[in-house]
Amino acid sequence: MTEESLETYLRARRDAGRALLVPYVTGGLTDDWLAYVRAYADAGADAVEIGLPFSDPMLDGGTIQEASDRALRRGVTPDRLLDEIASAAVEVPLVVMTYSNIVFRAGAKAFCARLAEAGVSGLVVPDVPHDEAGSLSVAATAAGIDLVLLAAPSTPPARLRSIAEESRGFIYGVTVMGTTGERASMPDSARSVAARLRELTTRPVLLGFGISTPEHAVEACRHADGVVVASALMRRVLDGATPAEVGSDVAAIRRALDTQVTASADALRQALGNEGR
Amino acid sequence: MSLVLWGPGDDLAHRHRSIMDDPGAAGRFGRFGGRFVPESLVPACEELEEAFRDAWGDPTFRATLNQTLELYAGRPTPVTPALRLSAELGVTLLLKREDLAHTGSHKINNVLGQALLARRMGKTRLLAETGAGQHGVATATAGALLGLDVTVFMGERDMERQALNVFRMRLLGAEVIGVSSGSRTLKDACNEALRHWVASADDAHYCIGSVMGPHPYPWLVREFQRVIGEEARGQCASLLPCGTPDVVVACVGGGSNAAGTFAGFVDTPARLVGVEPAGGAAMTAGEPGVLHGFYSHVLQDENGQIREAHSVSAGLDYPGIGPEHAHLADLGRASYLSVTDDEAIAAVARLARAEGILPALESAHALAWVLRAAGTPELPPGSTVLVTLSGRGDKDADQLARLP
Numbered sequence: 001m002t003e004e005s006l007e008t009y010l011r012a013r014r015d016a017g018r019a020l021l022v023p024y025v026t027g028g029l030t031d032d033w034l035a036y037v038r039a040y041a042d043a044g045a046d047a048v049e050i051g052l053p054f055s056d057p058m059l060d061g062g063t064i065q066e067a068s069d070r071a072l073r074r075g076v077t078p079d080r081l082l083d084e085i086a087s088a089a090v091e092v093p094l095v096v097m098t099y100s101n102i103v104f105r106a107g108a109k110a111f112c113a114r115l116a117e118a119g120v121s122g123l124v125v126p127d128v129p130h131d132e133a134g135s136l137s138v139a140a141t142a143a144g145i146d147l148v149l150l151a152a153p154s155t156p157p158a159r160l161r162s163i164a165e166e167s168r169g170f171i172y173g174v175t176v177m178g179t180t181g182e183r184a185s186m187p188d189s190a191r192s193v194a195a196r197l198r199e200l201t202t203r204p205v206l207l208g209f210g211i212s213t214p215e216h217a218v219e220a221c222r223h224a225d226g227v228v229v230a231s232a233l234m235r236r237v238l239d240g241a242t243p244a245e246v247g248s249d250v251a252a253i254r255r256a257l258d259t260q261v262t263a264s265a266d267a268l269r270q271a272l273g274n275e276g277r
Numbered sequence: 278m279s280l281v282l283w284g285p286g287d288d289l290a291h292r293h294r295s296i297m298d299d300p301g302a303a304g305r306f307g308r309f310g311g312r313f314v315p316e317s318l319v320p321a322c323e324e325l326e327e328a329f330r331d332a333w334g335d336p337t338f339r340a341t342l343n344q345t346l347e348l349y350a351g352r353p354t355p356v357t358p359a360l361r362l363s364a365e366l367g368v369t370l371l372l373k374r375e376d377l378a379h380t381g382s383h384k385i386n387n388v389l390g391q392a393l394l395a396r397r398m399g400k401t402r403l404l405a406e407t408g409a410g411q412h413g414v415a416t417a418t419a420g421a422l423l424g425l426d427v428t429v430f431m432g433e434r435d436m437e438r439q440a441l442n443v444f445r446m447r448l449l450g451a452e453v454i455g456v457s458s459g460s461r462t463l464k465d466a467c468n469e470a471l472r473h474w475v476a477s478a479d480d481a482h483y484c485i486g487s488v489m490g491p492h493p494y495p496w497l498v499r500e501f502q503r504v505i506g507e508e509a510r511g512q513c514a515s516l517l518p519c520g521t522p523d524v525v526v527a528c529v530g531g532g533s534n535a536a537g538t539f540a541g542f543v544d545t546p547a548r549l550v551g552v553e554p555a556g557g558a559a560m561t562a563g564e565p566g567v568l569h570g571f572y573s574h575v576l577q578d579e580n581g582q583i584r585e586a587h588s589v590s591a592g593l594d595y596p597g598i599g600p601e602h603a604h605l606a607d608l609g610r611a612s613y614l615s616v617t618d619d620e621a622i623a624a625v626a627r628l629a630r631a632e633g634i635l636p637a638l639e640s641a642h643a644l645a646w647v648l649r650a651a652g653t654p655e656l657p658p659g660s661t662v663l664v665t666l667s668g669r670g671d672k673d674a675d676q677l678a679r680l681p
């Protein structure tokens with residue numbers, strides 16, 4: 001990857017009218033897990049989120065819990081996964097998602113430096129809310145890693161403002177009060193999180209949690225700059241789908257976004273006269 | 278990757294407060310504590326903190342709680358001199374009898390406090406995790422008393438070893454949900470309760486069972502358990518010529534009966550001792566880390582994966598320890614030791630035969646340390662020692678009967 005920051009990269013693509021698509025894979029889930037990352041990149045992902053599995057994933061529903069457990073049972077460690085990532089030379093930005101104990105165990109400084117060495121450009125730590133992010137965010141900045149913060153439907157306005165200011169890379173808008181996991185429909189709360197964030201910032205706003213189908217992604221991108229798709233893809237991997245098969249799921253979402261969102265977003269921006277956002 | 282020299286607590290370490298006091302808005306006990314939860318839960322924690330501050334400063338709330346503890350839960354519990362065992366050991370042994378509190382353990386003190394607080398906040402449901410089932414039973418009881426729905430999460434392994442308590446909870450009208458992930462014990466029940474809380478914080482209060490979890494829980498639970506130590510202090514003053522015991526001992530799972538006990542003695546010269554199970558000794562065998570929303574000592578491997586605890590006692594089978602205990606250890610104000618399963622099992626029988634008191638396996642850990650230390654320089658002949666007997670042993674009878 002280039003030296004460009006995750007945020008610069010995503011902003012440029014968003015500003016060019018593209019709906020951002022960030023698919024997820026649990027690191028080490030299978031022997032050939034990096035093939036999923038490559039398949040996502042080939043299918044038009046704008047970045048790929050890689051989970052470093054943790055034994056006690058508090059914010060994850062059944063699917064990602066199962067994926068984490070399976071990866072841990074295969075004996076993966078954060079260090080070895082980062083080695084593999086470093087040697088993979090993937091063509092899209094990589095964002096690591098993991099829990100705070102994995103980060104603090106290594107030491108925030110050492111961990112962020114290690115991410116940078118491996119070519120990772122963003123970090124999401126769901127159990128470090130912005131009030132606790134102080135030292136981690138200093139360490140991330142020093143290493144050139146964008147620390148992505150989450151915003152939730154329950155986040156009150158003052159907190160949302162701080163999150164919008166302090167998040168780097170993008171803002172991860174959580175669609176529901178709940179854990180990760182496939183859902184049948186997009187909840188109303190998703191729309192308001194995105195709308196409230198967009199009033200506060202020009203930073204890319206991505207919605208995640210429960211986005212399972214191309215239709216959900218299209219719906220989410222009417223309100224936000226992009227989506228993170230995780231459990232729906234991991235369910236497929238757990239059920240034995242190959243990188244090519246899961247890659248084609250991602251390609252289907254990409255196609256839906258390109259044909260159904262970008263045009264309407266362009267029209268909307270023009271109508272609002274704010275293409276310079 | 279290098280070892281930790283840097284922890285998340287370093288940020289606020291300078292905000293030192295007096296011992297066992299209000300941990301402030303950041304919820305720090307020295308470098309430990311904090312609120313490491315998903316953003317979705319931060320507003321719920323903030324709401325709870327505010328409600329607790331308000332209630333705890335409100336004489337009406339305190340009066341209602343005190344009255345409930347007295348008329349419903351049977352407080353104050355006595356301090357019983359263990360005369361025969363004292364003679365055998367050559368020390369003066371006093372027992373703070375939480376086994377005599379309603380539902381059979383100290384858990385009821387915390388639960389009545391939280392349930393009254395939940396009702397005051399307008400919540401209609403209580404969520405709880407449970408290990409031994411004592412906290413689950415106490416929560417089911419408080420729910421029945423105050424008309425709140427109760428959902429209890431319990432590891433499937435614990436449901437097997439504590440079948441009686443599962444039955445009791447259901448009899449009390451609670452829903453018990455088995456947790457099949459991870460080690461299928463208390464740690465996994467906590468994960469599941471937290472996940473459930475994220476989705477239901479509007480109408481549900483998460484009634485955490487020990488001095489753990491995100492701020493304000495470690496503080497709030499210690500305050501609700503403080504009654505153990507405060508009563509015991511007064512009772513010791515009238516029972517002992519010297520006024521305070523030389524040593525105060527309690528078992529430590531998450532650390533709530535110990536925190537409540539220590540709170541009453543922290544400003545006396547008494548030595549404070551917390552006893553963990555050898556297979557779940559977070560303080561001595563663990564290292565600083567984050568689990569279930571707080572930064573403290575945690576059993577973990579070199580990569581930061583949480584290790585499973587292994588104790589004969591379901592209530593102590595927890596890989597972490599409350600953050601305030603980590604701070605008390607840092608300060609040297611309390612010391613933490615461990616005893617083996619076998620020592621605890623032997624202590625159950627010894628107390629039963631010498632005093633006619635059948636203690637919970639958890640509580641027997643505290644006693645086991647006294648049995649080991651009495652007459653050694655750790656606890657010289659003639660010492661006075663107060664042990665908090667956190668609960669009664671009926672729940673363990675079936676498990677003990679099946680031991681080889």
Ligand SMILES: Cc1ncc(COP(=O)(O)O)c(C=O)c1O
Pocket residue numbers: 382383408409410411412486487488528529530531532533534535591592593637639640667668669
């Ligand atoms: C009787 C008894 N004692 C002690 C404990 C341990 O909890 P804590 O360390 O919070 O007092 C339990 C937990 O279930 C218990 O049931």
